[in-house]
Structures are given as structure tokens and as C-alpha cells.
Amino acid sequence: MGTSLGVALAAVEPPLLQGLTALPDRVKRLLAGSPVVIDGQTLDLDTQLLLRVMKVARKPVVEQIPVPEGRLALRAQSAVVGGSQPIGAVRELEVAGLPARLYVPRGVVDDGPLLLFFHGGGFVWGDLESHDASCRYLAEQAQVRVLAVDYRLAPEHPFPAAADDAEAALRWVTENPGAVGADPARIGVGGDSAGGNLAIVAAMAAARHGWPLKFQLLVYPAVDQTRDTRSLALFREGFFLSARFMEVATASYSPPGTDLRDPRLSPAFADLAEIGERLAPAYVATAGFDPLRDEGEAFSRALAEAGIEVRLQRFPDLIHSFFNMLAAGRAARAANREIAHALRVGLHGS
Template sequence: MHADEIDPQALEAVERQQRFPMPHSHRGLKLLRLLSRATTWYQNRTLPSVGATIDRTIPGPAGDLDARLYLPDADGPFPTVVFFHGGGYVLGSIATHEWLCRHLARESGCAVLSVDYRLAPEHPFPAAVEDAYAAVEWTAANPEAVRGDGRVAVAGDSAGGALAAVASLMAAERDGPEIEYQVLLYPGVGVEDDHQSVEEHAGLVLSEADLQWFRECYFESDVHERNPYADPTNAGDVSGVAPATVLTAGFDPLRDGGKAYAEQLVSDGVPTRYENYEDMVHGFMTFRDVDRAYEAIVDVAGDLADALAVRGSQ
């Protein structure tokens, strides 16, 4: 499940990231968010070009949500991928995933709508879930607002991958919007403390203390952790959800949870492609200096293009 050693470029990225340890306090979190804005601005100084970007707000259950639409350099309309960023439901933003979303739009031929949802601990569960599902509903109901052709997919990484999976589950159970495909990038689902991936790789990008702190920020009660809309692995039946790509990283403590959900999807008859990048770490698809990150983006973008018949329709 993991290679003999971490990809050298990924290891360099991890070592740079470890200069800024995760704070396990609200005061430390505020400082880290401020630092993240500064470092994100520097990282985004050069970005891959797309046809256009459009900043807008979309209605959410507790107020407007910021969103950024990335359009391919082609004539629309396009299928729309609603994207949710990672960050443990506590960190992350549209800006932290700008590089990833731009490449995803370029390589898939789809419009990508990146959505900022409410973050914990200020807004614990189910705020992020409610925002994510509202964004999917709005996108499906307003294709003209996103240069869309009416087809909708969902995608996300880490906590955002969990939100994408939950949005797909909610749409299936509530007779909601038709979601054509879901792309779950090292999703934060089904994680158990006794997983081999946690025991062997916690401390590399994510420590056990980090995982616990994210849970404490996100959940006001342990009861919520068993809610299928908090973690889709708690669902008794996921047979109605969209076909999926599930991608994990070999040196990621979340690896085994993501793999288990891919197996759950397959067991319930959902067409699913599972891919494990054995020499990679958690979060690697946002590492712009890692060649394998771009390879993985091209890989999952191809799945989106095939599922949504983008290449065949242009």
C-alpha cells in the first residue's frame, strides 16, 4: 500500500510544510490562518491559465457563500464540477486550492466551481455539509449562471472529499440533483485510530493529535461522528450514489479509510475506480512543485472528461 520511500519532491514539500506546525488552540488557529493567507498569495503568484475566472457569491443556508468559477479555454456550455477544498473543516479556502482547480478545469474540459463553506470551530457540523449540499443544489438549478450544460459532478480533497461524498449521498437519498460523478481525493472518511495507515504514517503531514483536534473542532458531540452525513461510511446503503474515483496516498494516515469507502462503494454496486499513489503523502495534489501532483490531476481529470463525455462532445 505504500512504496519503500516517499517521492523526493513530495518529501521536500513536507519538510517545508513542517516549519509551520499545526496549532491545537483557537489563538494558534487564527495566527495560522493569517500565515496561510500570506503564503498562499506567494504560491499563487504564477498560475496556469484558464479561459476565465469569475468570482461570485451563491446563496447558502446561513448567508451567501463565496465561490470562484474556472472556465476552460473553449466554447461552452460545460459540465460543472463543484469543488470543496480540504483543511480538516478548519483551514483552507478557495485560494489554497487555486492551482489545483485551475489545472482540473484545464485538463478535464469542465467548468470548476470552487466553493468556500463555513469553517469550524466557529461553525461546527453540520454547517459545512449544509453549505456543500446547498451549493450543489444551486449549481444544478442555475446552469446558466455557471456556463453549465446541466450536468453536475462533485469533487474535493481531504475534508472536501468527504463533503463531496456526503453531497452525493444526500442527493441520492433526498431525490436531489442528479450528480453524474464524484472525485474523492484522499478523502477524510472512515478513519479509525487502529488503521494501519494511521499507526504507520500519522505524524507525516497529519499527526494523531491533529486528527483528534480537527474532530474536536468539527463535532460538538461524539454522536455526530456516526451520522452518515458526517461520514458516508456510516451509511447502510450507498448504492444510489454517483460513480466515483477514489484516490489515496500511500504514506497518508487517511489511506485506509479512503480505501475502505471505495470497497464499500463497489460492494453496493457503484462503479468505482480506486487508485493509490504509493509514494505520495496527504495533500500532495496541492503541491505545485511535485511532478506526481500534476500526473494525478491529469488522471482524475480524465475520469471526469470520460464520465461527462467532454471530449466526445467538443
């Protein structure tokens, strides 16, 4: 549910990461070991090599350290895998009482398409910094303004705090499009993992209230807190996002007594037929070696069965967190390029 590759790579400094990814493939294969093939999919070589390095380093991952330390580690290390991504302009602001950051791509002057973005991190970790590189890349590649919002985190603010913030942020954007240079007819919502969950929650609120919304960009969204899928069984350990991470995240965001089937917590249980054609079209990206793969793909099918326009794209050789891996391998960057293209088509129309 959004565990950052940056945290897991705490032992890998930028020069080492760059050196690893620049090695010839034959050398990478010698270092990484035999190909990993699961469920008919072969793990990307760069990703396998990074996993191997992390296993040798034996560094604690985010769910094994106190939450405040995990947040600091994520923020500090995100630049390792995100790299330096160009952007036209960045502006700090407040959206519905929440800290936010507006990314304006180079060459964009007039009001135009805008993506309201929610970061991943299991509703517990993550902030504007952890996804800064990804937001910069999306904005530039899609030629779309990206407005990232720093919603409240658990366990300090459990459910429905983040869901409330997501809905309030979208309401604010629809009521104040000029403040962020947005064309009211070309507003989208998006996010990765837990952020994908919040994007869906905001989109469902837009459908209920009649707010204008053109597109949903959902990157391996976390949609079912009850979680009983084949992909969870297959990839519960060893591919960054672990079953233990999800257990900690769910317990932190959903205190005892919370209905895990509440659609604002688990959109998989929403009555999509009731929302019908009012829900914005969606692009859903999943990763082949991700515990969240099957729930995201099941949700995509449910959207289609409810008559909602949806495109599903699985990146079979990648893991959860590839969205943050702009400087950590060719395959992850190529996947992010495809996601940015989908955003451009979804909000620009071409």
C-alpha cells in the first residue's frame, strides 16, 4: 500500500544506484542471480538486482521501525530512486486547509488540464516530498498541471480523515479552478496505492455531488481492505510491499470497530451501478509482482461491468513502488512514461 522504494533502499546511495543500473545486462544477471519467474511473469532485471542488494544490506523496512522514523527515512531517501526531474515551476499553497504543491510544466501558460494527486504510503507514510519526483515527471510528460495534496495521516488521524480530506480537496479545486490555473472541464484525480484509493473516493464523491471530473489515474490502487487474493499469497514477501506492511497500515488507518467494507475505505464494495455514468473514466495501472495486483484488476473489471469507461494496463515485470523508481531502471521509467501518456490522453484528449 505504497511502501516507498526509497525507504527500502536506505543503504543505496545515488552513485551506487546509478552504477548498478548502468552495468551491462550480463553483469547485472550475474549479480542478481537466476531469473525470477512467478505466475508466468519474469521479474525485471534491474528490479531483481535492487532486491538482491537490499537482501544483502539487511536494512529495516518501513513497517519495522517507529512511524516517525519511517516517515523521515522515506522523505530523505525518496530522491535516491526518484532522481532529479525537471519542471517549469513549483508553487506551495493551501488547498481546503491542507498543505499542497502545484507543479506547472514548462511551456504551459494558459489555464488547462489539472490532476489532483494523492500520494501513496498506506495512509500512514508519505508526503509531498516522497512523491515530488513522480509529480514533476507526470506534469512534464503529460503537459498537465499536477496539484499534490498533503492529506492527514494515521494513526494520528484514522479513517475517515484521509477520505474526508480527499473529498474536500476536490471540492476546493472545482470551486476555485482559477487559483490553480485549471480548466474546470478538464480536472482529473489520481494517486498511487493508498493515494489511488483516495482518488477513487474523491471521484465517487464527484459523481454523487455533480462536481465536474474528467478522468481518474489509478496506479496500483488499494481498493479492498479485507484482502484475500492470489496476488497477495504469491507476493506477500520479498517484493518490497509486504503483507506485514499492509497489516500495519490497515490497523493504523482502520481502528477496531471500523467496517472494512465501507466503500470510502474499500471502494471495491461500492455500488458502482448506483453511480453509473456519472463516474469519470479511469486508467488503472497494476504491477505483475505486486500483492495489490489482483484487487486493482478486479476493481477495473467491476468498473467496466458497471458501464464505466476504463483501461487496464498491467506492467508484468515490475513491483509495487515502480511509480517512484524514475532513476532506478529502464523498465520502471518506461512504465511511468506510459502512465503519463494515459494522463495526457485522458485530460487533453490526445
